[in-house]
Amino acid sequence: MDNIIKITVIDREGVEHVLDAPTDMNMNMMELCKSYELPVEGTCGGMAMCATCQVYVLSDHDLPEKTDDEQAMLDEAFFVKSNSRLGCQIHLKNELDGLKVQLAPASN
Amino acid sequence: MIETDIIIIGAGPCGLFTVFEAGLLKLRCHLIDALPQAGGQLTEIYPKKPIYDIPGFPEVLAGDLVTNLIKQAEPFKPGFTLGERAESFEKTEDGRFIVTTSRGTKHKAPVVAIAGGLGSFEPRKPPIANLSDFEDKGIEYIVRDPNFYKGKKVVISGGGDSALDWSIFLANGVANDVTLIHRSKSFRGHPDSVQKVMDMAASGKIKLMTDAEVIGVNGSERLDSIHVQSESAGNFDIQTDHWLPLFGLSPKLGPLADWGMEIDKNSIVVNTFDYSTNIPGIYAIGDINTYPGKLKLILCGFHEATLMVQSAFKRIYPDKNYVLKYTTVNGVTGF
Secondary structure: OOOEEEEEEEOOOOOEEEEEEEOOOOOEHHHHHHHOOOOOOOOOOOOOOOOOOEEEEOOOOOOOOOOHHHHHHHHHOOOOOOOEEEHHHOEOOHHHOOOEEEEOOOOO | OEEOOEEEEOOOHHHHHHHHHHHHOOOOEEEEEOOOOOOOHHHHOOOOOEEOOEOOEOOEEHHHHHHHHHHHHHHHOOEEEEOOOEEEEEEOOOOOEEEEEOOOOEEEEOEEEEOOOOOEEEEOOOOOOOHHHHEOOOEOOOOOOHHHHOOOEEEEEOOOHHHHHHHHHHHOOOOOEEEEEOOOOOOOOOHHHHHHHHHHHHOOOEEEEOOEEEEEEEEOOOEEEEEEEEOOOEEEEEEOOEEEEOOOEEEEOHHHHHOOOOEEOOEEEOEOOOOEOOOOOEEEOHHHEEOOOOOOOHHHHHHHHHHHHHHHHHHHOOOOOOOOOOHHHHOOOOO
């Protein structure tokens, strides 16, 4: 299908979900997870202000550099690793077909 | 005992607009909020963010919308219990509710409207296993009284405004020794505060440790020391009287979850006829409720508030006939 890519999300129980992600709806990874009712809070709605959508990027896709806001939020988040990103800052584009991420643990 | 017609739990946009709509029906309201100020998420999380989907406002800053909502509610003289979380409710013999807060303040009304958004804001706690052993025994997430730290040794963690501001304040003659630990070299807080902390670190008033993180806490009865992991200096302990992990706040449904209302995915299930819950007399509006087709939008919360107060009126005055009157007819008459 046009403008639909495959994204793999591993949930907090280790279960893999292969999701169809539209790339023409200006969506991000946090929103994609919510649209499939995966347990992602997205408390701040996608403003890089809460880190409840933190994911670990497992595939070697070239993601755009983090903005200062995203980096600053990750600097204060918990369970952060070198491959941590905020899902809300990963914009779904055709180049990300096959991207694989894992949900970071929910903080308290 | 505070008495009113509608106890509104949550002083965010939806709760504030409820005051206006209730006021048009001559119903008085009292708002309870865990935060020390009105506005909810809009004030606490994103006051400077523009909102584009408020009808009639092509663009409005979240903070400005709250200011306007407070102004709009003002003729109806709402009461406020701020900085206190609604904990429990009981029913009186005459069918009213008494809502008690975390500080024991009691409120009585025939109707309760829960406009609690995503819940009450609670401190974000770092994932350290034995953290809770030392809560209020050396570990505090909120500075309630700065004098508590007089002459003490204090370690603060975090990179936002509260971590920066309290480091500056406590290092200015309050605490004896202030260390600020942050996992990065850059800070999220206001640039002026960042500069001040850097200056105070240069002059030795604040001990600044960047690229470092507190990963453990130790003590017996009270906190004795924290365990730090630092990129440059490895792992080490710091003896301290207090550790303040200031990582901001996140909303939690909290005690409302135990009120006996039907809950689905952290939201309160309501009937879309009037946004009533399964407890007669308790309604839920805005982001905290759920129903088929629910959207968490401020404008939907305004609609829900408006329909809800009609039902609340009928509950409070079952024998009074009333029909909607447009505000254009006579304007708004306050209390």
